[in-house]
Amino acid sequence: MEKTEQNQEKNYNQQTQSQEWSEKTNDILSKVRQKTPLIQCITNYVSMDLAANTLLAVGASPAMLHALEEIPDFTPQIDALYINVGTLSSTVLQAMKVAAELAVDLGKPWIFDPVAAGCSGFRLRACLDLLLLKPTVVRGNGSEIIALSRASLGDTKGADSVHESMDAIEAAKSLAQATGAIVAVTGAVDIVTDGKQVIGANNGVQMMQKITATGCSVTALIAAFVAVDPTHPIEAAAAALSVFGIAGELGMKDAKGPASLRVNLIDSLHGLDQVSILQHAKITPLS
Numbered sequence: 001m002e003k004t005e006q007n008q009e010k011n012y013n014q015q016t017q018s019q020e021w022s023e024k025t026n027d028i029l030s031k032v033r034q035k036t037p038l039i040q041c042i043t044n045y046v047s048m049d050l051a052a053n054t055l056l057a058v059g060a061s062p063a064m065l066h067a068l069e070e071i072p073d074f075t076p077q078i079d080a081l082y083i084n085v086g087t088l089s090s091t092v093l094q095a096m097k098v099a100a101e102l103a104v105d106l107g108k109p110w111i112f113d114p115v116a117a118g119c120s121g122f123r124l125r126a127c128l129d130l131l132l133l134k135p136t137v138v139r140g141n142g143s144e145i146i147a148l149s150r151a152s153l154g155d156t157k158g159a160d161s162v163h164e165s166m167d168a169i170e171a172a173k174s175l176a177q178a179t180g181a182i183v184a185v186t187g188a189v190d191i192v193t194d195g196k197q198v199i200g201a202n203n204g205v206q207m208m209q210k211i212t213a214t215g216c217s218v219t220a221l222i223a224a225f226v227a228v229d230p231t232h233p234i235e236a237a238a239a240a241l242s243v244f245g246i247a248g249e250l251g252m253k254d255a256k257g258p259a260s261l262r263v264n265l266i267d268s269l270h271g272l273d274q275v276s277i278l279q280h281a282k283i284t285p286l287s
């Protein structure tokens with residue numbers, strides 16, 4: 001086969017795969033709207049409002065319950081658990097561990113956001129302990145995933161990343177291999193890996209970094225997507241990342257800055273339809 005023919009075939013295959021991913025994304029969002037999964041969120045105080053509104057906007061039910069005493073009654077009722085260490089304390093860490101253990105015992109997925117993992121010894125140890133409890137998906141920014149993969153304190157700026165997501169691909173792969181979790185890294189390009197294949201989701205706008213808790217909220221969205229498709233967590237995670245990014249792109253059209261984008265993001269998520277997803281989703285295998 002000649003080189004031009006090979007290139008044409010490669011382009012055709014890439015377009016077909018991309019189209020299949022867009023359709024999958026639309027299917028999983030439709031399932032979330034039909035099944036309205038209940039998501040228990042043990043998350044930081046900064047993110048509670050945006051993460052809960054993100055879940056409601058796509059049809060899921062958020063419940064921000066984090067008291068240790070409530071876990072035995074409540075966690076058996078949920079479809080997925082979301083744990084985020086953003087405003088960690090030893091009290092809430094205990095609740096996180098008990099809830100994660102119970103979720104695993106009950107066969108329910110749990111999704112982990114290791115905010116600022118490489119920032120302090122207390123936080124790093126807590127994240128490494130939580131990883132031992134077998135999360136289904138871990139989603140962080142580049143600096144967080146690199147710190148976890150090396151199991152060491154590292155270059156980071158609190159909750160913000162000092163690394164590009166693409167610089168964390170190898171770290172994400174080795175973290176996925178070491179833990180058995182699907183690992184997602186957000187940034188200009190979002191990536192998702194099971195340790196072997198790497199999927200890229202290329203939606204979103206830079207201004208999303210200027211709204212606190214967009215990372216936390218997209219991890220909550222991943223929890224809702226995994227809740228309705230628990231046997232395909234890599235697809236669910238890529239779809240959630242793309243959906244959140246598309247909502248950001250649409251919301252940016254008449255936003256004046258981060259505050260109006262925050263409002264528009266929720267409106268766009270709520271109004272997202274099949275046409276917009278098929279037109280805007282940019283998910284492609286990177287390897």
Ligand SMILES: Nc1ncnc2c1ncn2[C@@H]1O[C@H](COP(=O)(O)OP(=O)(O)O)[C@@H](O)[C@H]1O
Nearest residue numbers: 141186187188190204205206208209214215218
């Ligand atoms: N440069 C960028 N271009 C487009 N989207 C971005 C960019 N940076 C972050 N995002 C999006 O913003 C959201 C939050 O990601 P990120 O800022 O990496 O997380 P965190 O808040 O945990 O650091 C994600 O949906 C991500 O895709």
Ligand SMILES: Cc1ncsc1CCOP(=O)(O)O
Nearest residue numbers: 044046086159213214215216
């Ligand atoms: C600013 C801040 N401080 C502790 S948690 C938190 C929110 C972090 O949210 P995100 O990781 O989504 O930017």
Ligand SMILES: [Mg+2]
Nearest residue numbers: 115141215216
């Ligand atoms: Mg974060």
